[in-house]
Amino acid sequence: MNAVVAEKPQPFVPWGPLSPPVNPEETRIRYLAQSVLSGPELGQCPPLTLDQALDVLRWAGRLP
Numbered sequence: 001m002n003a004v005v006a007e008k009p010q011p012f013v014p015w016g017p018l019s020p021p022v023n024p025e026e027t028r029i030r031y032l033a034q035s036v037l038s039g040p041e042l043g044q045c046p047p048l049t050l051d052q053a054l055d056v057l058r059w060a061g062r063l064p
Contacts, residue, residue, distance in 0.1 A: 026050055029050065029053050029054065029057065030047075030048055030050065030053045032053070032057060032062065033045075033048055033052070033053035033054075033056040033057050033060075034047075034048060034053075036056055036057065036060045036062070037056060
């Protein structure tokens with residue numbers, strides 16, 4: 001027979017600060033630009049700003 005054990009209620013713990021909202025399209029643009037710049041010859045690409053990512057994609061011919 002299974003017995004149900006009552007658990008003590010947990011004290012309320014406030015959350016810390018939340019991260020800012022994430023724009024999925026901006027994340028996709030940065031990801032694509034970093035993949036253009038990364039590779040066996042260039043190595044790891046540093047984080048790009050949105051403007052830098054857009055410039056890279058225009059240079060690579062991936063944006064109009």
